[in-house]
Amino acid sequence: MGKENRRAVFILMICLGIFPFFIRSDYYLSIMIFIGINAIIVMGLSLLMGYAGQISLGHAAFFGIGAYCSGVLTVKLGFSIFTAFFCGIFLSTIMAMAIAIPTLKLKGHYLAVATLGFGEIIYVIFNELLEITGGPSGLSGIPSIHFFGYSFKGGWRYFYLVWTVAILLLIFSLNIIHSRIGRALRAVHGSEVAAQAMGVNVSQFKIQVFVLSAIYASVAGTLYAHFVTFISPSTFSLFVSILLLMMVVIGGGGSIWGALLGAGILTVLPESLRAFRDFDILVYGIILMTILLFMPEGIFKGLTLSLIWMRKKW
Amino acid sequence: MVMPQPILETSRLRKIFGGLMAVVDLNFKVMPGQIKAIIGPNGAGKTTLFNIITGILPPTGGTIRFKGREISGEKPHRIAQKGISRTFQTVELFGNMTVLENVMVGRHVRTKKGLIQSGLRLPGVKREERLVLEMAQEKLEVVGLMRRANESASGIPLGEQKLLEIARALATDPQLLLLDEPAAGLNETEKLRIGEIIRKIRGSGITVLLVEHHMDLVMNISDEIVVLNYGEKVAEGTPEEVKGDEKVIDAYLGVEIRYA
Ligand SMILES: Nc1ncnc2c1ncn2[C@@H]1O[C@H](COP(=O)(O)OP(=O)(O)OP(=O)(O)O)[C@@H](O)[C@H]1O
Numbered sequence: 179m180g181k182e183n184r185r186a187v188f189i190l191m192i193c194l195g196i197f198p199f200f201i202r203s204d205y206y207l208s209i210m211i212f213i214g215i216n217a218i219i220v221m222g223l224s225l226l227m228g229y230a231g232q233i234s235l236g237h238a239a240f241f242g243i244g245a246y247c248s249g250v251l252t253v254k255l256g257f258s259i260f261t262a263f264f265c266g267i268f269l270s271t272i273m274a275m276a277i278a279i280p281t282l283k284l285k286g287h288y289l290a291v292a293t294l295g296f297g298e299i300i301y302v303i304f305n306e307l308l309e310i311t312g313g314p315s316g317l318s319g320i321p322s323i324h325f326f327g328y329s330f331k332g333g334w335r336y337f338y339l340v341w342t343v344a345i346l347l348l349i350f351s352l353n354i355i356h357s358r359i360g361r362a363l364r365a366v367h368g369s370e371v372a373a374q375a376m377g378v379n380v381s382q383f384k385i386q387v388f389v390l391s392a393i394y395a396s397v398a399g400t401l402y403a404h405f406v407t408f409i410s411p412s413t414f415s416l417f418v419s420i421l422l423l424m425m426v427v428i429g430g431g432g433s434i435w436g437a438l439l440g441a442g443i444l445t446v447l448p449e450s451l452r453a454f455r456d457f458d459i460l461v462y463g464i465i466l467m468t469i470l471l472f473m474p475e476g477i478f479k480g481l482t483l484s485l486i487w488m489r490k491k492w
Numbered sequence: 493m494v495m496p497q498p499i500l501e502t503s504r505l506r507k508i509f510g511g512l513m514a515v516v517d518l519n520f521k522v523m524p525g526q527i528k529a530i531i532g533p534n535g536a537g538k539t540t541l542f543n544i545i546t547g548i549l550p551p552t553g554g555t556i557r558f559k560g561r562e563i564s565g566e567k568p569h570r571i572a573q574k575g576i577s578r579t580f581q582t583v584e585l586f587g588n589m590t591v592l593e594n595v596m597v598g599r600h601v602r603t604k605k606g607l608i609q610s611g612l613r614l615p616g617v618k619r620e621e622r623l624v625l626e627m628a629q630e631k632l633e634v635v636g637l638m639r640r641a642n643e644s645a646s647g648i649p650l651g652e653q654k655l656l657e658i659a660r661a662l663a664t665d666p667q668l669l670l671l672d673e674p675a676a677g678l679n680e681t682e683k684l685r686i687g688e689i690i691r692k693i694r695g696s697g698i699t700v701l702l703v704e705h706h707m708d709l710v711m712n713i714s715d716e717i718v719v720l721n722y723g724e725k726v727a728e729g730t731p732e733e734v735k736g737d738e739k740v741i742d743a744y745l746g747v748e749i750r751y752a
Pocket residue numbers: 509512514532533534535536537538539540541581
């Protein structure tokens with residue numbers, strides 16, 4: 179993955195490692211946990227959008243499938259957390275393939291339309307299957323995670339768990355990007371016809387990346403469910419799918435680091451805008467528009483460019 | 493004596509766009525080790541023929557055989573795998589990647605580490621990656637672009653972009669290389685250089701099928717020439733035979749006084 183990336187991952191690990199020693203407030207720790215959970219989904223989306231050039235409007239649904247599988251299977255059927263987690267991944271994989279195989283063989287943005295429909299269907303299912311999901315009033319009593327008798331209850335422990343998963347997936351994503359698979363995906367973006375002539379099976383890779391991004395979202399869903407211990411359908415609506423997409427765009431589509439940044443900023447922003455009371459949505463919108471106006475390729479690229487510019491100047 | 497088998501053979505190949513016959517019942521052969529040229533006026537169907545051979549367009553009728561096996565109707569990536577590679581008339585580089593990375597993509601078809609293996613950096617991934625890098629550098633040497641390796645592919649001059657397309661195509665280890673107007677837009681020195689490079693490629697055992705408008709280059713390096721006009725083959729033969737052919741002069745050379 180290259181020297182620079184390795185160094186950046188290392189620095190990130192150290193910063194995260196010492197974070198709970200300095201910040202003990204449960205509130206800030208839980209914000210960091212939500213950033214980690216969102217970052218996992220957004221990294222997958224970034225691979226899908228920034229590298230394979232495909233748009234999904236239904237990733238909240240995969241997030242929800244992970245969360246509800248974990249919730250329902252542990253609460254109602256007494257599955258172990260571990261088994262439920264893999265059931266979520268399995269279900270997300272099957273669903274993602276069912277969407278991707280017919281749509282990604284076609285050219286154009288059929289995936290966006292298909293995932294939009296899929297997201298709505300899943301949302302309705304969460305709401306209507308009262309007996310299983312608890313319907314609109316949600317599902318409560320989801321157990322917290324413990325491995326080998328070690329409990330992850332308590333802010334800092336869960337913080338470490340979530341961020342360990344996030345860092346592992348970050349490394350996995352960076353490895354992919356800096357491999358023949360990543361090059362093939364970027365080639366498809368550059369020129370589909372030339373990529374094919376170089377032997378790249380375009381639809382196969384698009385399908386694989388879509389399934390991978392669905393798995394990321396499902397993993398995040400499990401982590402979410404066992405953290406908040408109560409889930410309801412509104413967390414997995416179209417609005418959330420769009421918010422996740424915004425995180426990719428704000429951070430910068432063509433970079434995994436941008437995805438982390440985007441997840442961080444858009445998770446923190448609503449919290450920090452509370453002071454504006456009724457005007458928070460307005461301020462939120464203005465900030466997003468300003469970012470996109472001045473950094474159309476996202477904050478990560480924007481910051482890198484201004485750093486280079488500043489270095490030249492000084 | 494046994495006749496050697498043609499590496500490429502089309503039979504009654506045809507392509508119709510709406511009402512337009514772009515390729516009409518075309519029969520021709522390419523023998524292994526040849527440099528064979530296809531010439532003809534604008535719109536004669538040369539690029540269309542390349543697109544059919546490489547699977548980008550399906551033929552309306554007829555067959556294509558590569559090393560004796562039928563390949564018509566196969567997907568482009570499968571055809572690349574079988575050993576046919578190409579360059580494009582209008583440059584189709586990966587503008588979002590460096591010169592070196594462009595050539596590395598060419599190696600895609602000869603490598604196989606998948607998504608999971610790459611993501612986990614399983615044993616073998618690193619070695620494969622190093623081999624890809626070495627091979628890409630070697631191909632850049634062949635076309636003399638090593639010093640541009642880390643520049644953005646969209647930023648280098650047109651002449652070098654054409655060479656880069658050749659290097660990328662070579663990275664796929666083709667047995668048959670299709671070059672669509674490699675000398676278009678090049679100056680005299682670059683044209684001579686491209687001629688040398690094409691000879692060198694043939695020297696390394698790769699059969700070359702060449703579409704080109706520069707007659708001096710074509711007459712100089714080709715073993716055989718096919719002349720197309722409105723999608724039909726109007727002549728075929730050695731450069732000398734073709735030069736003397738009445739129909740060719742009418743259809744093409746008469747207007748194209750470019751060759752001396
Ligand atoms: N995808 C397409 N759809 C419709 N018509 C096409 C298509 N591709 C090519 N044609 C038409 O088919 C004919 C042959 O075009 P082609 O590009 O093969 O010619 P060419 O011999 O390569 O010409 P040039 O020397 O200008 O490159 C032209 O009349 C062209 O307009």
